Amino acid sequence: MPSLFLLLDNIRSLQNVGALFRTADGAGFDMIYLTGITPTPPRKEISKTALGAESFVPWEWYEDPIRILTELKNRGVRIVALEQSPQSIPYTELAIGADSACLILWNEISGVSPEILDFVDTIVEIPMLGQKQSLNVATAGGICMYKLREFAQN
Numbered sequence: 370m371p372s373l374f375l376l377l378d379n380i381r382s383l384q385n386v387g388a389l390f391r392t393a394d395g396a397g398f399d400m401i402y403l404t405g406i407t408p409t410p411p412r413k414e415i416s417k418t419a420l421g422a423e424s425f426v427p428w429e430w431y432e433d434p435i436r437i438l439t440e441l442k443n444r445g446v447r448i449v450a451l452e453q454s455p456q457s458i459p460y461t462e463l464a465i466g467a468d469s470a471c472l473i474l475w476n477e478i479s480g481v482s483p484e485i486l487d488f489v490d491t492i493v494e495i496p497m498l499g500q501k502q503s504l505n506v507a508t509a510g511g512i513c514m515y516k517l518r519e520f521a522q523n
Contacts, residue, residue, distance in 0.1 A: 372469035373398045373517055374446065378434050378485060379405035379476040380506060387418030388507035389474070394422040396514040401426055402471075404434035418507075438471075438488040446471050450489045451513050452481045453503065457494040460513050465520045472517055474510045477503070 375393050380386055386408055393401055403409050409430050410416070410423040431437050442448060447467035451460070451474055473489070475481045486492070495509055503509070 374400045374471035376402040376471055376473045377407045380407045383408045383412055383414035384418045385507040387415040389510050390419040390422040390426050392511040392514055394426050396518045401428040402437050403430045441471050448489050449491045450481050452492050453494045454492055457492040460493040460495055460516050463493050470517055472513055474506055477506050
């Protein structure tokens with residue numbers, strides 16, 4: 370079975386981090402990489418939404434995401450970023466095309482940095498049909514994690 374990784378870059382909200390731990394567990398992700406200012410367990414605010422998932426989903430913290438992205442890329446991991454850009458495709462059209470993948474989620478204010486985008490194989494977005502142009506990072510991340518899991522099972 371393919372390996373699935375999640376990289377959280379500069380996510381500020383402890384509750385979002387907790388929710389993403391819980392969803393990563395539910396979607397069967399193997400590892401979470403926390404980078405930059407993303408808060409790390411143990412924190413009661415993370416535990417409140419993670420419901421304990423932060424205790425058994427493996428995670429590592431890196432100040433600079435480039436270090437772990439370089440390692441993953443060298444191992445043949447397909448790097449997927451969730452971001453609205455002219456190069457993005459609808460998440461429903463995503464095809465992994467590799468034995469493993471890493472989904473990058475970002476700071477909701479500043480988005481994925483240009484340095485990180487240099488490592489990305491595919492940029493996906495969730496088409497927005499209402500007034501708002503984006504979803505909460507934990508919600509959007511959950512949608513894409515389950516889509517990656519779907520491709521990993523095929």
